[in-house]
Amino acid sequence: MLRNILFNCLFLFLSVTATFAQDKQLFYVGTFTDEGAEGINYCSLDTKTGAIELLTTFKGIDNPSFLRLGPEKKFMYSVSRTTPEVEPTGGYVVAYKLDDHGGLHFLNKQVSNGSGPCHIDVSPDRKYVAIATYGGGTTSIYPVKEDGSLEKALTVVHNNGSSVHPNQTQPHAHSIKFSSTEPSIFSADLGTDQLNIFHFQDGNLGRYEQEFVKLPAGSGPRHFAFHPTEEVIYVINELNSTISAVRKNGDTWSVFQNISTLPKDFDGESYCADIHFSKDGQYLYGSNRGHNSIAVFKVKPDEKLTFLGTVPVEGDWPRNFGITPNGEWMLVANQRSHNITVFKINTETGMPKFSGKQIALPAPVCIEFL
Known part of the structure; x- marks a missing residue:
């Protein structure tokens, strides 16, 4: 009898734990430390309610603005913008190893070969990392070692x-x-x-x-x-x-x-930033900084776009946004208002709707889902 009770309790515990895990989407937030942030934020999104919780912050890297996970989710790479006094080239590309709980452990860094490193990607076979620098106008390719760390740039194009x-x-x-x-x-x-x-x-x-x-x-x-x-x-x-x-x-x-990406009657100043597809590929989204909105487009069978409208981001300067792997939620990183706002996506119409949920975080500029 006692054995059956213990077994049932264990089964219930495992079921609740599994359900809890399924309801949580983990993600990282790249930031600008020279605008008040402390590093890379590690957060959790409740995929039932849209609530965001800050779990921890990984400190010690200047302006880890843009982030990219490797295909196997074992390593993560970021660009790091610095001053010429710290690094004459103007920045670094940084490698981290992930532990079983999503924690980041510094592996190494290499110079960015150009000032203002702003974007990064990992090759599908995870053997190379590529970065772009805004100030330097360069693109660089870095070989990745077996342990996830980076070698010096193999190719630099000016x-x-x-x-x-x-x-x-x-x-x-x-x-x-x-x-x-x-x-x-x-x-x-x-x-x-x-x-x-x-x-x-x-x-x-x-x-x-x-x-x-x-x-x-x-x-x-x-x-x-x-x-x-x-x-x-x-x-x-x-x-x-x-x-x-x-x-x-x-x-x-x-x-x-x-x-x-703007309504016809808008006559103010605005600058586009980020762009992403819906999970099913039927809708395309772009962010407007100034108009402070997400532009929504329908992708027609001939691949041309039809403008459906814009949705206010409930913040200022949407530099980056991301769509959860399940395709149901959109998170918008508003750089100047220092918040991330949460939108529920209507998968039938493609339109995001503000959930009422948000979190205050200094200078968020990149969303990367685990």
Whole structure:
């Protein structure tokens, strides 16, 4: 009798624990320490209520703004922007190992080979890390050792050029991503209005016959998202608040649509930042800093976008946002209002709705789900 009672108690405990784990989505928040933050925040989202809890903060790294987990979720990498007095190149790329509880343990760091490192990605085979630097206009490739630490950069590319906007007097590499379907790396350069295309092999960056896709003058490409087929790329443009849709035809990439992220009656100042797909790939979202909203688009069968409207972010300066792996929640990192706001996504209409939940955190600028 006692044995059965103990067994039932153990079963109930394990069931409750499993349910609790299923109701929690863990995530990391990259921040700007020179705007009041202390490091990388580790948080939990209740996927039933939308409530966020700060679990801990990993300190000791300057401005760990953009974060990227490796494919196996065993290692994480961040960019770190510093002053020239600390590091003449202007920053680092940093490697961490994750423990079984999501804790971060510093492995090593390498110089960023350009000031203002702002974006990072990990290759699908986790053998390489790539970063982009805004101030230096460089892209760099770092081999990853078996223990997750980084070797010195194997390849560094210095972009060249400028464009028509006052913020485009020099190159500003603002994002970088590995393709999962071909040996290519793409990088958006805000300063030159180009989506650069690199051939990638054995850690080396080369050039295809088509070196880049030229976007509208003064647009300022910032981030981009691959369509699920990876035959179309959607680039969000910071300086003119648009999204450019780029399609591959044969061996050539070209723009086939430019669409605004703002309502027609808005006449204020606004700058786009981040871009993400819904889980099912039917909707695309972009953030507007200034208008302080999330723009919502329907992706049509021909891959063109239809503007559905905007949703206020309940904060100021939405630099980054993320959609939970289950596709049900959107978290918006509002840099200037120092908060993360939580939205429930209507999976039938694609529209996010503010849940009423938020958390105060200094200078949040990146969301990375575990």
